[in-house]
Amino acid sequence: MRSMYRWMYCAALVAAVVASSASKVSAAELLAPGDLIIAIDVDPPYVDSNYPGPENPGNLLDNDPTTKYLNFGKTGSGFIVTPLSGSSTVQSFQLNTANDAEARDPASFELYGTNSAISSADNSEGNGEPWTLISAGDLFLPSARVSAGSVISFANVSAYTSYKMLFPTVKDAINANSMQLGDAAFFESNDGSGPNVLSPGDAVIAVDNILSLESEHFSFQGADKVIDGTLDKYLNFGEENSGFIVEPGVGASIVTSFQITTAFDAEARDPASWALYGTNDPVTSTDNSRGDAEAWTLIDAGSIVLPTDRDTLGPIVNVSNSTAYSAYRMVFPTVKDANDANSMQIAEVQFNGRILAIPEPTTAMLSLIGLSGLVLRRRRA
Ligand SMILES: [Ca+2]
Ligand SMILES: [Ca+2]
Ligand SMILES: [Ca+2]
Incomplete structure (x- = not known):
């Protein structure tokens, strides 16, 4: 029994030396x-849709390409419009570039339709209603400012009372702080002919469905x-x-x-x-x-x-x-x-x-470990 106590004492001493050595060096x-x-x-x-008051989405509908809609939400931003003209079957659209900063031009679009009442709030994700995708694709708007882009047409046989247009990308997201457009026009024809479905005074709100991190x-x-x-x-x-x-x-x-x-x-x-x-x-x-x-x-x-x-x-x-x-x-x-x-x-x-790096063992520590091993062997003998 006596040798066992001695072994326990030695083991405790080794532990104490190792611990104090570790805390000193580390x-x-x-x-x-x-x-x-x-x-x-x-x-x-968070939803980062926001626009300066004078550059609200209503400027898309005024048939004046020098007045623009600008959304700092940039990618994923767009608008929801409910034409006063009522239900329509849109099969083409045309967008006008704004006055400056080509980097902000949309580079792609998604167009959705719904026949539900619009409950989405201004500057929301625009997901307050069920939406049906009508068409999506790339846009190639002109470098020229305040200029009409080419007519984009697509097959659609469904009539809708409201439309949602989103712009997932802009021409140069790194050098743009926003998305912007001068005007937008929707047509029931498939070639941009005929009357514009959209008109000044239509209910229109800004949306952005790509959330941002803080x-x-x-x-x-x-x-x-x-x-x-x-x-x-x-x-x-x-x-x-x-x-x-x-x-x-x-x-x-x-x-x-x-x-x-x-x-x-x-x-x-x-x-x-x-x-x-x-x-x-x-x-x-x-x-x-x-x-x-x-x-x-x-x-x-x-x-x-x-x-x-x-x-x-x-x-x-x-x-x-x-x-x-x-x-x-x-x-x-x-x-x-x-x-x-x-x-x-x-x-x-x-x-x-x-x-927690393991310290180099000192000579004193090594000799103590050797001593404890010796005591252990003697106790077992
Ligand atoms: Ca305008
Ligand atoms: Ca520093
Ligand atoms: Ca924060």
Whole structure:
């Protein structure tokens, strides 16, 4: 029995030495420039149909191509129109380009019909009614401005009281901030002849059926700027519930605190609360996504009071955590003044904690392990 106690003592001593050695060598900063890091916003997708008042969808119907309909929803935007002329069997249409910015011209269309009353709201997805697809295809509108495109015709034998026209693509989505058209005309003939089914005063609303994600940043203010070691900032227009996913290059770690440096301006944009999540899944979420491609565990959350001073290191925020993770997701649910801010921004962030890399065994540790083995053999003998 006595030798067994001695063996237990030795084993405990080895464990203690290994533990103290590990904590000494691995208490560290966890983030460094070059770590995989992406911008996210965990808010759900939203309908981004919206138009300036003077450029409303009614301008499609006024037979004046110099007045335009412009929708910042860009791809997927369009309109629902209920002609005053009543039920019709449309078999062709013609669109007019607007006054400027060819990149915004629609490059494809989808035309739907319905005989249900329109319950979709202005600037909605336009799915409030059952719709039947009449025709879809590419558009090749002229580069010339305020000019009529070619007549698009298709076979249709069904009469409808309302039509929905969507534009899934524009000519140059990267260089366009919107979709725009000068005029639209629908015809019951299949060659653009005869009277225009549409007329000024028809009920018409703007729609967009391609939803947008909230996370958005300039290329020079991406999430990599929070770990670049400079006061260059990360700014996300997603504002509340935006943040980042980071996979520290040091490998699995146990984060126990973090510290944020404020950006150089606009205090209203400073995070006012935080929620930190961990995962051991490989990070497959992409930049400006919702950051939900991995299984995330909430580690800890709380409020944070960042300094009013700009470009200034904030308080050390303790994180209640004893679990190791290979990647972290930091979300900022609120900013200091949401009414006065158009975004969330910070200059830097650092996570502190323990790195799980196995330390090199010391000579003392090796001799203790040898001693315990010797004791074990003697006890068994
Ligand atoms: Ca017009
Ligand atoms: Ca920075
Ligand atoms: Ca948001």
